[in-house]
Amino acid sequence: MVCAIGIAGAQSYDVSSIPEMLRKDAAVVVRQENQVFEVEGLKKGRLVYKLVLTVLNKAGDRHAEMAVVYDRFSPVSDIKATLYDAAGSPVRKYKKADIEDQSLVADYSIYEDTRVKYLRFLSTNYPYTIEYSYVQEFDGFLTLPSWRPISSFEMAVEASTFTLRCDPSYAFKQLQANVAVSDSAIVNGKKVLTWSSTQLPAFAHEPLSAGLDNLVPWVTLSPTAFEYDKSTGRMGNWNELGAWAYSLSEGTDVLSPADKARIQALIKDAPTDRDKIMRLYDYLQENTRYVSVQLGIGGFRPIAAEKVAQVGYGDCKGLSNYMKGMLQQAGIESHLVMIASGRPGLNPRYASVGQANHMILCVPTANDTLFLECTSPHYPMGYVGSSNAGRPVLLVTAGGGELAATPEYTAEDNFQRRHIQVRLDEQTGATVHITTAYGHAQFEGALGMMLTEPVEQRKRMVEGLGIPGMSLGEYRYVQADKQKPVITEEINLTSNQLISKGGDRLFLTLNLLNRREHIPTTLPNRKTDFKLEFQYTDEDEVVYELPSGYQVAHLPAAVAITTDFGTYSATFTYTGNTITYHRKQQMNSRRFAAGRYGDYVEFCKQVYQADKQKAVLTTSSGDKDI
Template identity: 50%
Template sequence: MKRYLSLAVAFLSISTAFAQTNYDVAKIADNLKKDAVAVIRNEDSFFDVKGPGAAKMDYKIAITILNKAGDDFAEMAEVYDKFSNIYNIKATLYDAAGKKIKDYKSSDIKDQSLISDFSIFEDNRLKLLKFVSISYPYTIEYSYSQDYNGLLYFPSWRDLKTFGISVEQSAYTIQKAKNYQMRYLTSSNLKTDSATIGEKVQYKWKSTNVPAIVHEPMSTGIDNISAWVKASPNQFEYDGSTGNFNNWKNFGSWLYTLNQGGNKLPDATKLMVQNLIKDAKTPKEKMRILYNHLQQNTRYVSVQLGIGGFRPILAEKVAQVNYGDCKALSNYMKALLNEAGIASNLIVIGNDMPSLNPNYSSMGQANHMILCVPLPKDTTFLECTSQHTPMGFIGYGNADRNVLIVTEDGGKIIHTPAYVAKENYQIRKTKIVLAEDGTASSEIRTTYGNAQFEENLSMTLMEPVEARKRIIESSKIPVAELINYKYAQADKTIPVLTEEINFKTNPILTKGGDKLFLVINQVNRKENVPLKVENRKTFFAVPFSYNDEDEINYTLPKGYTVEFIPKDITITSEFGSYTAKFSVKDNMIVYNRTQIMNDKKYPPEKYAEYVDFYKKIYQADKQKAILAKTL
C-alpha cells in the first residue's frame, strides 16, 4: 500500500506542475516583479534514466515577459543531435490576464542546423520558436519530450537563469533504477528530496518565490545566490564507447583509450619532422621548431560529430588536411613531438571557466584541450589552436586553474601557471609638446606583456582602416590627426607587443583668464567609477591582475611656466595600489603613474570598499596643473 501511495504522490506532483495554466499577471507577487524583465511562472524538468545509455526528459516552462527588455526570453531554443530527438512539442501564447491567444503549430517551429561561426563539422541541431506579442505583459509556455541514446552527462538545473529574471516555481527531478550509480552536486542549503518508488529512486529539487537580481558590475556569476544541481553518471555508454566517470583517474583513462592509435603520422610527415629538427641541440629547441611548424601550417576548425566531439581526429588525417579542432591540433602536435623523441600529454581544460572540481569528475566542466610537455627542468603548456601566440603562452583564460592531464595511467588533476600582475604589464612613455592654443603633438610608446599582450594582439592582425579607427576611438587624448602608428612583436618567442602612435591633438588645455589648465593624466585615465550597488549579492573580480606604468613628459608652451602642480599621491588597499608623482624639470612637467590590480575573487560585502578605492583613483587621475605666462 505504501508503494502505491508514494507513486500516486509523485505522479500528482508532476501532473499538478504540468497542469498550471493560470498565468494572470496580477497574481504575480510584487517582490517578483521588482527589478525583473521576466518571471518564470513554472518550470518542471523530469529526467528519467532508463539505463547506462538511455534516458528521457520531459520539460515544461512558462515565462511571463513583463516588458520589451524581456523579449529575448520569449523563445524556445532547444538543442539535439543524432543521439537525441525532440518531439511532442506544444507551445502557447497568453495575454496579461492569462487568456490564451494562440497555440503554435509544428510548422511554426524551425528545425535548423546549429553550426557555429568557427565550426564546419557539427551535428547539433536546434528547435527554435520565437514568440511574438504586440502588447505587454504576456506569457509564453512550451513543453517537449527528448529521448537520449547515449549518456555522457545529465542536464543541469538552476532556478535563476540570469540577472533580471525572477522565479515563482522551478523544479528538477531525476529518476533512476535502484542499482544505477550516479553522483550529484548542489548549491548550499538546497534540499534534496528522495523517494523510492518500486524499483525506482527519485531525487527532486525545487525552488519557489525567488526575486530577480539586478545586474551587478564586475560580477563573476550567480552561482552563490542561485539554487543549482549538477549531476553525472558513473557508468556510461555513448556512440559505441563505454566508460566510468566516478573519478578523474577513470575519466582520463577513457579519454586515453579514445585516442589509442591516433598518434600515427604518415611516413612523409615523419621525414619532415626529422629534417626540421636535424640541427636542433635541445628538446626545447626541437619543440620550438615543431610548434612554429604547427602554427604556420595548420588552422583551427571545430569538429562536433558524435564521439568526434571528444575524440581527436587522427594525427595522420590532420597531416593531410592541415586543420583540426583543439583536440586534433593538440594531438597532432603530440604526434610531432613523439616523432622527435619528446613525450607530452593532452590536457583537458575549461577555457574562461572555473577550475575543475578535484572532488567531482564530470563532463561539462571543460571546453578545450591543450598540450603539456614535461621536460626535465621545466614544464611547458602549448596552446595549439593559435597561429600567433608564442610557445608556452596559454592566455589568461587558461591560466591558474585546475586541469586534467591524460596519461596512460589515467587522469590526474594538475594546475596551470598563473600570470601575476607584474607579468601582465602595460609600460607606456608619452611625450606631449603643448602649444599656446591648447593643442599638442603626441608620441606614445607602449609595451604590453602577457595578458595585456593578448588583449592587444588583434591590432597586429587588423586592416589598416579599421586599426586607425580603433586607435582614434579608444584614445583618451582627442585626436585631430593620426600621423602614423606601428604594432610589432619583435621577438616571436615571448608574449610582448610594442605600440608606437604619433598624432596631433585637439585642444587639451583649457583657458581661464591668463592661466592655462592641464589635466595631467591624458593617457591612462579612469573616466568613471563603478556603480554603487546596495545590498550586493554576487562576488566580483577584475578579469586579470595587471601592472600599468605610465610616464608622461610635457613640454610647456612657449612663454609659460608652472604655477601649480599637485602633490604626490599614494593609494593602497587589498584590491591593489596606485601612485602618482608630479615634478617640474626646466620647461617640462614629468608625470609618473603606477597602478597594480589584484585578480582575487572578492565577496559582495567588499564591493563598497572597492568602489571607494576606485573613486580615489578616479579623483587622482583628474589632478590638474596650472600654467602661467612668464613676464
C-alpha cells in the first residue's frame, strides 16, 4: 500500500540519541519526515505525510505546530498527533477534538473556502518532541508537493524522504538542487521516484540572507497537464499556462448596455488614448474596492466585469478584468497579467501555477506600455508599487502566455529629498522646519502615513523623528500631482536639546534626522549569500542659522565613500552665520557572495561614523550662561 512507503518502522525519540553535530546552531531537529504522493491520474492524487520533530529550546517553539491547508477538493483524514518528553516517552496523544478546524478567510475576503486543520503543541519542558501524520486526498490538483527538508535557519535534519508514485507515462517537470540521493524504479507497474537526505546540520541565522537554496537540498515539481474543478489545461511552458488562464477569463470582460453608455460618456471628449485610460482608471479607483474571492476555480477565473460594476468590488483578477472590459469599450487593447507580487518573479524556464499570486493589467500603447495596479484606490496611473516592480510577469493573451517584465524603479526613482531649516537661539533652543519629498517606493510609506488616522499619525511621527527635547507643531502631507507617485511632508517643531555642552564648547550633531544608528555584526564564517533588497537615493540638506555671538571652532572634513553596495557623501560648509550640511546616500539592490559581507559591514561602519560627526561651536563670551 502507498501508506506503508517510508512510513512504517519503530524509532526511538530519545533526545540523547541526536548526534552532537546536529545540535549545533539548531533550535529544532527533524528526526523523521516522510511524504509520499501518489498520482492516480490527472485528477486524482493522495498524499501521506508524517513528521517527527524535536524542539531543543524556546526558539524552536514556532515549529511546534501542525497546519494542513485544505478545501473541498482536498479533504484531510486520519490525523494522528503525539507529544513526547526528552526521553521519548509519550506525554499526550491528541484527540480529534483537540484539532482546530479554522477558516482561512482573510479580513479582506468575503468568498473563500480554504480551511486549515491546526494544532499547537505546548510544552514548557525542553527539549520535547512532536509527531503528527495525516492523509490528504486530491480531487484535481494544479501543483505537486515540493520537498525542502530544511525550511529555515536553526533547523537540522536526521532523515527526510519524499516519494512520488505515478504511471510511467505521467509527465511532470522538476527543479532540484543539492539532492544527496535521487532514486527511480518501477514497482508494481508504477514509477517510483525518491529524494532523501540524512544528517543535515543546521545553519545559524544570518542577517540579510538571500536564503538557503544554494546550500540545502530541495525539489519542486509541476504537472505538465492537469484537471481541476472541471477545467483542463497544460503548463509545459508559460505559453500553455497563459492559454489556460485566457480560457478562464474569455468572455468575462463583457459589460451591460448601461455600463457601456456610462463609459462612453466618461471618455467622449478625451483627446488621447492616455486621457481615456486615465479617466477610466480614476473611475475604477473611485467606484470599486478590493475584496478577495477564492472558491475552487474562482481562485483563477475573474468575476464577470458586469458583476463587478454592479456590486462595486472584486479581487485582483476581478478588478483588473473590469478595467480590461472598460478599456475595450474605449477601443483600447489590454491584457491580464499574472505576477509574483513581493516575490523574486516568475522563473522564465519553469512554468507553474504556484509562482504567481496576484494579477494586474497591461496596456500596450503606441509610445509606452502601461501596467495598472487595479486594487489600489490611491496609486497614480501606471505606478504598480515596489512589490510588483522589476520582475518577470506573464501576459495572458489570446495567443497564450507571453513573458514580459514590469518597469524597474531605480535608486533615483525611489528618492527621499529633504530640506531642514534650523534656527538656533542663544539658549540652545531651536525652531525647525522640515520639508521632505518622497518618490516611488518611498512614496508608499508616506502614503501610508497620509492615510493614517490623525491621532495615530501624530504618535508615529513623534516616535519616528526621535529628536531629543522635541515639541511637535503643525504638519501636513500633500500630493500635489495625483498622477505622480510623490508626496511632500512638511513638519514644524521645536527642540531644546540639539546642542550639548562640554566645558566652554558646544557640540552640534549636524545630521539631524537621517542617521545610521547601528553597525551589522561581523560574521567571519558566513555561509549564505546576502541581498540588499531596496535601492534608493536619500538627499538631506540641513541649514543651521547660528545666533549672534556664536562661531564655528571646528567643522568636519567632507566624506566620500564609493562601493558596490552604494555611495555616500557628506559635505559641511560655514558661511556668515550659517552652517550647511549636505548628505547623499544611494544604495544598490543586488545579491552578494557571502565572502563580501565583511566589506558591507565596513561600509556601514564608515556611514555610521560619518553620520555622527559634530560641529564645535563657541560663543564670543566663553563664560556666557547657555
